[in-house]
Amino acid sequence: MSQQPQLTDARLSLEGRVATLTLDRHDVRNALTGTALVDDIIAVAQWVNACDDVSVLVITGAGSAFSAGGNVKDMANRGGDFAGDVAEVSARYRRGIQRIPLALAEVEVPIIAAVNGPAIGAGFDLANMADIRIASRKAKFGETFLNLGIIPGDGGAWFMQRLIGYQRAFELTLSGRVIDAEEAREYGIVLEVCDPEALMERVGELATRIAAQPPKATRLTKRLMKMAQRTELKDFLDLCAVFQGVCHNEPEHLEAVNAMLEKMAK
Missing domain, CATH: 1.10.12 (Lyase 2-enoyl-coa Hydratase; Chain  A, domain 2)
Structure with missing residues (x-):
């Protein structure tokens, strides 16, 4: 078995050929910027491809949120990943959060997003990078970039229209509105909606069935x-x-x- 990577802001477990990556910065609602989660996600993606003992990757969040996306306080302060001129910010996106879609697109095993709570902005896009999404009734989804005067800089506009079609993706992106789990299921964003306490059990059932295949x-x-x-x-x-x-x-x-x-x- 390939040695598991050392993670900073996430937890990784492996049971019965199912690897579970838990984003573990609930203090900032699992924001992908201003934390080490980008590096953690990429390290796990690379490990999964090198580990023949993994057949399914589950991604979920600790605490109340799946992921709040970008750190809005850093945006307000023009700090962290959002500091500098056009060239500096552009380079930081390419060297930072944009590595996530490229890494997850290369993952060789099925990816299931267990969306335990709000998936907002880049957090919504992260969920859409999975092959299957199962949501808690507490989950909410929002492509809210325009509400902050920015665009989906992590590839969200690419993923969502391939998932639910151009027209609906356009409406959600341009309105910036937040939808609940049932509406997300109606649109085909999530496959199933579960009670919060049943989410990981249901995801585990699906993951185990897939992992039992050759x-x-x-x-x-x-x-x-x-x-x-x-x-x-x-x-x-x-x-x-x-x-x-x-x-x-x-x-x-x-x-x-x-x-x-x-x-x-x-």
Whole structure:
């Protein structure tokens, strides 16, 4: 097993092929700026890809919020990640929070966001970088950048319209309004809504079911799902043929087939 990374502002656990990353700066509502959470998230993303014992990554928040996004006090003071002229702020975004979407886009295993509370601004965008979102009834979602006179600088405008379509993403982004978990489910932002006390149990059930699938085929399937979004059909089918050839020659394929035959014989 690849050694787990040392984290500063988050906690990481691994149980039954399911890794859980908990953002642990509830004192600032798990803000992604002004904390070490960017580095922690990237370290975990890289570790997951190097660890064959992981089949699912769950991301959640400690305390009352999933993530409040950017630190508004730093914005008001023109400090921290928001200090300096245009060139300085631009470079800090590229070297800071913009590393999150790039790192999570490269994660080879399914990512489930367990949205325990408000996911606002960059916190909303972080949730949208996952493959699946399950929300507590206490969760709220807001693409609130324009309310602060800024744009979604972490790639949020890219993720949300691919998730729910241009028109609805445009309305949420330009209005800056905050929606509750049920409205987010109606729009297709979240898959399910749970009572707060049942959230992690439900996420665990889903994660465990996915993690029980053959691990190498699971990683290849996620790659296919992502590549299907940007590949022409003919090229995609060629890739499927190669990946299928890999799967047919993996021991886990024969193990799964034999298990199925045994089940059918009963």
